[in-house]
Amino acid sequence: MLKRSRTLTFVLAIFLIAVASVASAEGVMDTKVLINYQDKPFAEVMTDLATQAKTLVKFDPAISGSITLNLGETTLSKALNQIAVITETYWGLTPDGVIAVSPPNPKGPYFKDISEVKIIKINHITVDEVIKALADHPYLGFTKPVQTTNTLCVIAPPAIIARLEADVRRVDVPKKMIKTKVAVLDTSRVKNKEFNIDLEYTTGLESTEPTVRTIQLADMVLGYTSIGAKKTLMSLKNSYSQDELKIMAQPELVARDNEEANLSNVKRYTVPSAIYWGVTAPPAQFKEIEAGIKLKVRPRAIVGEDGEDWILITIEPSISEVVGTGPYGVPVVNLREISSTLLVRNGETIIAATSISDLGYDIRTITKVPILSEIPLIGKLFTFPSKRREVRNQTITILITPTILVAGEKEPEVEKAKGIIEERKPEPVMPKKDGEEKKETQKP
Numbered sequence: 445m446l447k448r449s450r451t452l453t454f455v456l457a458i459f460l461i462a463v464a465s466v467a468s469a470e471g472v473m474d475t476k477v478l479i480n481y482q483d484k485p486f487a488e489v490m491t492d493l494a495t496q497a498k499t500l501v502k503f504d505p506a507i508s509g510s511i512t513l514n515l516g517e518t519t520l521s522k523a524l525n526q527i528a529v530i531t532e533t534y535w536g537l538t539p540d541g542v543i544a545v546s547p548p549n550p551k552g553p554y555f556k557d558i559s560e561v562k563i564i565k566i567n568h569i570t571v572d573e574v575i576k577a578l579a580d581h582p583y584l585g586f587t588k589p590v591q592t593t594n595t596l597c598v599i600a601p602p603a604i605i606a607r608l609e610a611d612v613r614r615v616d617v618p619k620k621m622i623k624t625k626v627a628v629l630d631t632s633r634v635k636n637k638e639f640n641i642d643l644e645y646t647t648g649l650e651s652t653e654p655t656v657r658t659i660q661l662a663d664m665v666l667g668y669t670s671i672g673a674k675k676t677l678m679s680l681k682n683s684y685s686q687d688e689l690k691i692m693a694q695p696e697l698v699a700r701d702n703e704e705a706n707l708s709n710v711k712r713y714t715v716p717s718a719i720y721w722g723v724t725a726p727p728a729q730f731k732e733i734e735a736g737i738k739l740k741v742r743p744r745a746i747v748g749e750d751g752e753d754w755i756l757i758t759i760e761p762s763i764s765e766v767v768g769t770g771p772y773g774v775p776v777v778n779l780r781e782i783s784s785t786l787l788v789r790n791g792e793t794i795i796a797a798t799s800i801s802d803l804g805y806d807i808r809t810i811t812k813v814p815i816l817s818e819i820p821l822i823g824k825l826f827t828f829p830s831k832r833r834e835v836r837n838q839t840i841t842i843l844i845t846p847t848i849l850v851a852g853e854k855e856p857e858v859e860k861a862k863g864i865i866e867e868r869k870p871e872p873v874m875p876k877k878d879g880e881e882k883k884e885t886q887k888p
Contacts, residue, residue, distance in 0.1 A: 472497050472498075472499045472520060472543075473519065473520050473521040474519050474520070474521070475496070475497045475498075475499075475519065475520045476517055476518070476519060476520075477493060477496040477497055477517070477518065477519070477520050477523055478496065478516070478517050479513055479514065479515035479516065479517075479518060479523050479526075480513075480514050480515075480516070481511050481512060481513050481514070482512055482514075483510045483511075483512050484510055484511055484512075485508075485509075485510050485511075486503075486507050486508060486509055486510065486511060486531060487503075489511050489527065490503050490545065493520065493523065493524070494543075496520075497520045499520075499542075499543060500541075500542045500543065501542070501543045501544075501545070502538075502542055502543070502544050502545070502554060503533075503544070503545035503546070503554070504533075504545065504546045504547055504549075504552045504553055504554055504555075506547060506549070506552065507531060507533055507545065507546075507547055509531060511527060511530055511531070513526060513527065513530065524543070524545075528545075528603075531547075532547065532548070533545055533546060533547050533548075534546055534547075534548065534558060534601040534603055534604065535558065536557070536558030536601055536602070537558075538554070538557040538558070539557070544557045544558050546558055546601075548583070548586075548600075548601075548604065550585070550586065550599075555601075558601050559599050559600050559601055560599070560600070560601070560602055560605060561597070561598070561599050562597075562598045562599075562600075562605045562609070563595050563596070563597055563598075564595060564596040564597075564598060564608070564609055564612050565594070565595050566594045566595060566596065566612070566616050567616055568616050568617055568618045568619065569615070569616055569617075569619065570591075570594060571589040571590065571591060571594050571595065571596055572589065572591065573615075574589075574596060574612055574615055574616060575587075575589055577615040578611060578612070578615065581608070581611060583600065583604050583607060583608055586598055586599060586600040586604060586608070587608065596608075596612060619700040619701040619702070619703075620700070620701040620745045620848055620849070621698060621699070621700060621701070621848075621849040622698070622699060622700075622701060622743040622745060622755065622846055622847065622848055622849065623696060623697070623698045623846070623847050623849055624696070624697040624698075624699070624705060624741050624743060624757075624844060624845070624846045624847075625664070625694070625696050625843075625844075625845045625846075625847070626693070626694070626695050626696070626697065626707060626739060626842065626843070626844055626845075627661075627664055627691060627693070627694050627842070627843040628691075628692040628693040628694075628709070628737055628840065628841075628842055629680070629689055629690065629691055629692065629840070629841040629842070629843065630689070630690040630692050630838065630839070630840065631680070631683065631688075631689055631797070631839045631840070631841045632838045632839045633688045633689070633690075634679075634680075634683045634688045634689055634839070635683075635688065654750075655669075655789075656668070656669055656789050656790070656791045656792050657669070657674075658791075659674070659677045659678065659681060660681075661677070661680060661681045661684055662684060662691060664694065664843070664845075665845075666793040666843060666845060667789070667791040667792045667793050667845060668792065668793060669789055669792055673792075673793070673795065676795055677793065677795070680841070680843075692709075692737075692840075693709055693737070695707050695709075697741060698849075699741070699742075699743065701743070701744060701745050702742065702743075702744040703742065704740060704741070704742045705740075705741050705742075705743075706738070706739070706740050706741075707737075707738065707739040707740075707741075708736075708737075708738050708739075709736050709737045709738070710734040710735060710736030710737065710738060710764075711734070711735055711736050712732050712733070712734055713732065713733050713734075713735070713766075713775050714730050714731075714732055715730065715731060715732075715733055715774045715775065716729065716730055716731075716774070733775065733777060734764065734777075735764045735765055735766050735775065735777050736763075736764060736765075737761070737762070737763055737840070737842075738761070738762040738763075739759070739760070739761050739762070739842070739844075740759075740760040740761075740762075741757060741758065741759055741760075741844070741846070742757065742758040743755050743756070743757040743758075743846045744756045744757070745790075745848050752789065752790070753789070753790040753848055754787055754788065754789055754790065755787075755788055755789070755790055755792075755846045755848065756785065756786075756787050757785070757786055757787075757788065757794070757844075757846050758783065758784070758785045759783070759784055759785075759786065759794065759796070759844060760781065760782070760783040760784075761781065761782060761796060761842060762779065762780070762781035763779075763780050763781070763840055764777050764778060764779040764780070765777070765778050765838070766778075788846065790846075790847060790848050791845065791846075791847050792845070792846075793843050793844065793845045794843070794844040794845070794846075795841065795842075795843055796841070796842045796843075796844065797839060797840070797841040797842070811827075811828040811829075812826065812827050812828075813826035813827075
């Protein structure tokens with residue numbers, strides 16, 4: 445029992461000495477020292493500071509050069525901070541209370557002694573996107589991305605951690621949301637064919653207006669900045685008023701900045717991909733083919749030299765149509781697609797048109813002579829099959845209007861829906877008092 449008591453007393457004494465050592469080292473930071481150095485070697489400066497503060501200072505031998513600094517009388521901590529700026533080094537207290545000075549080199553002998561571990565949580569984007577954004581950061585080598593928790597692990601002195609954390613917060617911001625309104629129009633019956641071009645784009649690259657002006661077509665708000673785009677949109681508006689234009693679809697795509705959004709309005713056909721003959725042949729294999737309109741967009745919000753919002757958008761439209769029938773009834777599909785990147789103002793409409801010719805299909809008819817066509821063997825002589833092909837040309841025009849959504853912005857459609865919901869709410873029923881209920885029951 446006495447031996448155990450002595451052991452506990454010894455351990456407690458060591459703990460108190462360690463705490464006192466650290467406390468005394470931290471107190472040394474406020475010790476006044478006289479700083480008046482003129483082209484003095486770094487090693488001699490450290491020795492002089494240790495002598496004046498009556499403390500231990502250790503530093504990486506790799507630190508060289510001379511120091512010229514005149515602060516007069518100041519505290520040891522302020523002196524070390526100024527010297528660290530001049531020599532591009534970092535300092536701190538080791539666990540045993542010794543002041544250590546080290547360059548930003550993880551392999552240095554004292555770098556670990558003054559380093560801390562910090563986990564920086566990434567909130568709005570991925571940690572890989574943070575690493576990409578900070579690719580040229582001088583202290584990126586002190587970090588390790590952890591994809592499973594979307595965090596950044598940093599092992600470095602507190603000053604480096606503070607710098608990294610500030611720069612991470614600068615790039616870790618909520619991405620802008622971009623709404624892309626799409627209108628797919630059938631303009632085959634439009635008499636004015638000036639805009640029926642083959643998957644070519646009309647935008648405001650030749651802008652004549654500093655701001656986006658708008659035109660109303662049905663319930664769509666279309667923006668333009670050039671005379672050419674205005675003429676095209678006005679032509680579409682006139683065609684719509686004359687019932688020459690058909691609106692096939694009006695979807696909306698919402699995506700985060702620089703992320704992909706997809707539109708698919710297609711019809712799928714199940715067709716045989718492999719047919720085998722024979723008694724022991726395996727069953728036929730089938731696959732799906734698509735025909736219709738598909739659109740892939742990737743919008744990116746940028747700020748132009750004029751300080752205004754612009755959108756750099758990559759557009760990949762794909763338009764396909766069944767134009768005939770091949771062997772075994774497999775549909776023959778005509779496909780047109782293109783990929784292009786355009787720069788437009790916020791709210792400006794992109795006009796893309798394509799003409800699909802020879803949209804044909806076969807019509808098969810069989811004419812039979814009553815009674816005679818039903819006679820066995822000779823009935824086929826009174827059966828007359830025929831085939832003719834219907835051909836038409838179709839022009840598809842796609843209007844694409846990307847708009848940056850502002851945080852907290854109220855969408856008109858959402859507000860309208862909220863108003864309808866409020867109107868449909870039943871009026872609240874107020875509870876009646878006992879006296880009022882009795883009076884109503886007494887009425888004849």
